[in-house]
Amino acid sequence: MNQDQLKRAVAEAAAAYIAPKLESDTIVGVGTGSTANLFIDCLAELKGKFDGTVASSEASAERLKAHGIPVYDLNAVDDVLVYVDGADETDAHLALIKGGGAALTREKIVAAVAQEFVCIADESKWVPVLGNFPLPVEVIPMARSHVARELVKLGGDPVYRQGVVTDNGNAILDVHNLQIRTPIALEEQINNIVGVVTNGLFAARNADVLLLGGANGVETIRAGEGRK
Structure with a gap:
């Protein structure tokens, strides 16, 4: 099929x-x-x-x-x-x-x-380890650059999803190059960044x-x- x-x-x-x-x-x-x-x-x-x-x-x-x-x-x-x-x-x-x-x-x-x-x-x-698919992070628009800098500190490579506005009026950053071996911990860590609405880890x-x-x-x- x-x-x-x-x-x-x-x-x-x-x-x-x-x-x-x-x-x-x-x-x-x-x-x-x-x-x-x-x-x-x-x-x-x-x-x-x-x-x-x-x-x-x-x-x-x-x-x-x-x-x-x-x-x-x-x-x-x-x-x-x-x-x-x-x-x-x-x-x-x-x-x-x-x-x-x-x-x-x-x-x-x-x-x-x-x-x-x-x-x-x-x-x-x-997949054996999450992260090959870029991790989406929904952010308040004014916090986009701040959140991106914080995601870089976590080892990710955030890319602004151009032209996309969520149903909530927010922006999306897609975080590349993560190997997510502790998804629950990373989900919490990203959600604690000021300006993040939530991230796409469902752990x-x-x-x-x-x-x-x-x-x-x-x-x-x-x-x-x-x-x-």
Whole structure:
């Protein structure tokens, strides 16, 4: 299967995974990006079996609404049963790098609220050590240069993502040349830099389940268990 087919396979697997959990009052968290878009299309087939969704970006919200799926403000819901989203990288502990689509802050918020975080990815995203994919950092615009200097001190090579403004009105720095062997510690360290909104390490709140698409189909990998 090519990469598009793998993405479709994991999106379908995610819909099948959550289907038995859905009830009339269920709220589903939905991520952002090409794989999440395919999941939204699959979720449309389950419309009517759950209450609605919360979305991690304006783009995802529009796609959900186009399918006739209700989208709620996160402040208006009491509970999110499950959050389904893709990743740019994942390690064996299901710590992730996310934010290639510049939606990392809202993604991190929805993931924090959700009872269960299901990551969907193709096998190319599985890495022994995070950091080959540049780590996105969302920053308050006036702090961009200050944050960049601090990231250099951490051994990174930050690059301003030209022409990109997040849904929150902020800038993105993509940090190259990191080998992230202690992702929880680095996530906290970067978040403590004044001017950082958040960074794309999802390690303190990692995925609970990874649906990983490969040549032999879709593997279900749970945090703490590793690949069989």
